[in-house]
Amino acid sequence: MPTQEQVLRLLETGLDYREAAARLGVPAGQAFLIATGLPADGGDTLTAEEQRRPGMPSSSTQHLVNPAAENPTGKDSVRQWLKQRAAADAQMQSAARRRDAGPGSSQDTDETDEVTDLLTRDHDRVTALLKQLQTIPGRKKGGSPAQMSRRGSIVDMLGAVLAAHEPAEQQHLWPAVRRVLGDGDALADQALEQEREGTRTLTALAGTAPDTEEFDDLAEQLSSRLRRHVAFEDSVFAELRAALSPDERSALGRNLRRARDAAGRRPADRQGTAETDP
The missing domain is CATH 1.20.120.520 (nmb1532 protein domain like)
Incomplete structure (x- = not known):
């Protein structure tokens, strides 16, 4: 788990939260939470003191919450795994043989x-x-x-x-x-x-x-x-x-x-x- 010091040091070099999080191997929202102690969902109204915390960006942090979705079934390796699992499932194979089209x-x-x-x-x-x-x-x-x-x-x-x-x-x-x-x-x-x-x-x-x-x-x-x-x-x-x-x-x-x-x-x-x- 990265420390607050590590996150803030990367931000001081000019990186944004996405870039810093990628360097540290954590989600961007988690990097923000480590640095500020606040969630990145933008759901709370921040006090003046919270807005002055180190690492607080001037813009919305909502974009840091959810990473881009990825459909795993689009990968050939996942499709191959599904085929192998289906072939190894005796009950599934038996049901498929009994199914009438x-x-x-x-x-x-x-x-x-x-x-x-x-x-x-x-x-x-x-x-x-x-x-x-x-x-x-x-x-x-x-x-x-x-x-x-x-x-x-x-x-x-x-x-x-x-x-x-x-x-x-x-x-x-x-x-x-x-x-x-x-x-x-x-x-x-x-x-x-x-x-x-x-x-x-x-x-x-x-x-x-x-x-x-x-x-x-x-x-x-x-x-x-x-x-x-x-x-x-x-x-x-x-x-x-x-x-x-x-x-x-x-x-x-x-x-x-x-x-x-x-x-x-x-x-x-x-x-x-x-x-x-x-």
Whole structure:
């Protein structure tokens, strides 16, 4: 522990507290405390006597309190340590082997033709997959090869769900929104642009290896865009329920279900949904 004399001697040579603290191997706030006997948080009103203490600067000392934050997970050595720890944890490895990348089963398995209920269940599948994508560590968080591969599989499943969901919406939902809602054109245009953004991100993910940091960045972008899109559509569904009768919503749902099921029978790939214009 440096002494008050050592700190004050360095200050007399023209060094500031940060420089003096670096020489002595202590934080700047601690060097100030040693020299003056006062904390560097600036929280107290100093008396005239305290202001005359040796080592008291003329300006605020708040900047001496908290050193610059450093993210240790950005270092390769820390990432390697995390990987080694994960590989040596038998319980963690066992849990990873048992994890199923597929979404959980729905609590309500009754079929429905009501269009907003039908599409909300698709949203629930997307949300379940996004939660798993967020939970399973990728390269940036020291994920194992098996975990990173599983993240790639989840992205594939998201692409398969959206490959059936979005064309059916484009064929039936958004034309109905344009027809029955006062601001339907603006809502449909906004939704379709969001879908195109998601498609572009899925296409980029399709060409990116799951064991790369680029994949992690794109997966985070996809999650953010899909969550925003789901929330936007849910708000449109509320307006649609108010504008259409139950029979109209059921008829629309039956048409949408047929289109979705037909699209779902076509082979899916890592490219995600087809990018189509309205």
